[in-house]
Amino acid sequence: MERLPGRVSGRALVAFLAAVAVVPWLLPNQYLVHVVVLAGIYVILAVGLNLVMGYAGQVSLGHAGFYGLGAYVSAVLSVRYGLTPWLGMPIAALATGALAYVVGIPTLRLKSYYLGMATLGIGAVLHLAFVQLHRITGGSSGLSGILPWDLGPLRFTTATEHYVLVWAFAGLALWVARNLVNARVGRVLRALRESEAAAEAMGVDTAAEKRRVFVLSAVYASVAGSLYAHYITVISPEIYSFLFSVVLVLMVAIGGIGLYWGAVVGAVLLTVLPEALRRFGDWEVPLYGLALIVVILFLPRGIAGLFAREGRALAPARSSTLPSSPPPSLPASAPPSAGQVSVARAHTGPLLEIRRVTKQFGGVRAVHDCSFGVADGEIKAVIGPNGAGKTTLFNVITGFYAPTAGEVRLRGVPVTALAAHRLARLGLSRTFQNLQLFPGLTVIENVMIGCERDAPGGFLGAAFALPGPRRRTRIERARAERALATVGLEHAARLPAGSLAFGQQKLVEVARALAAEPTLLLLDEPAAGLNTSEKVEMMRLIARVRDGGITLLIIEHDMRLVMGVSDRVVVLDHGEKIAEGPPSEVQRDPAVIRVYLGEDAAAIA
């Protein structure tokens, strides 16, 4: 099977670590070896931070605090209790990880900069604690007499010995990061960075995914901190200030945010550059600043961005009308999960029931007292003027909005305001009117995210490249390819989704929703942006999806499609249901003609 684009090659990693292994024997003196030991420690820090910043799209401004906590916990255990760093380091990592977990609970539910603000605070508090708790930490004069690293009877004294130790850990950190980036974890993180809504709609618990990687990143920082403390054997609080957090962010930014090798390049560069500039005396700081400005001005994707293939077009696109040949069978016949079955058997009423749902935004009533059901195997259309509340209703059903009043039931079970990802796992799948694709991911990766609802998790298995997650990736890949073939876009699998035309992007969304193998599929304006013959294809596709056993609820303005495929039609106006019935009936309803269709309805079909 060909490799997915954006994957980090294992061979490159092995080659890099092999090159790293000979470095100390090429350097003329121990001071320079010391510099590359530090570089190794910073690589661990930057690679961990890049997982959070580059992949999950969250900024941490408190990583110096986590670095410090790792250093202080194992240093204090060593100074006060004579504990070996081999035990101190994991204890410190546990403590730091636990702190990050707690910080992550409230902040990672929210988007954008809340993690940045919270970690800024945590970093400041930790720094203050290192200074103020002087009985334990030695205060501002620092802590000395920290036990050095050892290996049985061998005590590490030279920089070269530490070099081997530090880079062994750096290699482990790089290997785990690579495994995660290459596995579904990396794909999911990049996806939620681009559209959290779509990731949720596909069954991804975005808060949990972000929290896991944030905790891992804090653990990386803590391990780096312990490595440093027992290498230098003296630590003092000024190293762990806000300024160093900023330097870490800079390492990632300059190397290339979200590019695997970027963090490595940035960390090494920002360690070595000040040393190289030292000979310029007073000019060191301005030259350093100038170098940073030059990189940011001319290399917006960072230094590694120069060499990265990620995000470039990978194969020539063939644009075409949708193929009219009958596509392969639908991926819709997968066995439902155990939970679904038990719910399914207990219930005989409609699949989906909307009971007296009202949704208000401030004073605006978007949906008012709306009730209807969707029967198993039915195609139901929702029509109505722009602004009638159709999409709001979709958002209530799929868990994006909590209704102000009313209830939603799936197979008779109340699911009102369940989190979107939980509804997705129950078999609800949807597309979005205004496109919520992951534009930077390839088409096939977009569709693979559709498989997320089945078996979330697998973080540790992925981190250590266990066979289970790898097998799963192969299965998901095959499922995604089938779904792509269903919409006729298999030729575009390796293109970045953002490079397709609008109508094709809509089809990718449909494929992604189909890859979830849902019970109920909600399509929000599937025909928007399609031309007349493509709409005919869409109608056939919808009919095939239903024949595959999937129930559909569709918002659409194209009357030919609505009248052509749906079994029943619900009409909304100003948030209220004004009509419901078979298409032929609704089409003749005077109220519907007045508010929506217009008198000359036939003229535009």
Added chain:
Amino acid sequence: MLEVRGLSARYGAVAALRDVSLEVRAGELVALIGANGAGKSTLLRTIAGLMAPSAGRVTLEGRDVTGQPPEAILRSGIALVPERRRVFADLTVLDNLELGGYALPRGADFRRRLDAGVDDAYRLFPVLHRRRAQLAGTLSGGEQQMLAIGRALMSRPRLLLCDEPSLGLAPLVVREIMRLLAALREAGTTILLVEQNARMALRAADRAYVLETGSVVLAGPGADLLDNHELKAAYLGG
């Protein structure tokens, strides 16, 4: 008025436009139809300067505007109504309109011209006047489309590029927008229209071009193309 000669454009390795030539005469409404991914939006974006062409020339009234930055092209008289409207959702309707007039020449009477433009937009779309203090993101789809057109007209363009104005609009509103484009043409604005609803576009257009995989494959008066058999099979749904 607008002349496009041998225009090519690419996304990385992907050729999006291949040697496209077309012209739009003053006062015409010309439609551009074709499948998804055929390059229609890319063509409009390239004319508007949002994408650099890899070959070819774009001239407006004999003046070469190829490869100029979008603001310069706007100042020379071409305004784009982008696909999916792209109104500034967090700004008011009035702010959106005034930003459309950003390219008007600055001078003593800049404010007066700006206000006059806003008044014209309100005359054309009375609903925008009622909603003038509302955030654009809270408008319905049809109202947003009117705002996008009104915003584009603020710079007093001689050529209006319209990228799929009917997208996602209710049938009643689609007809209103099409009537409006026809009225604009009557009033002397030249229009190049991209539309998925080929039948509707061909009815409204003086002439039309059919784009396929980045190349013009068919051109002619709208009425002739409506009767074209191949076109019927491919785009008009029989």
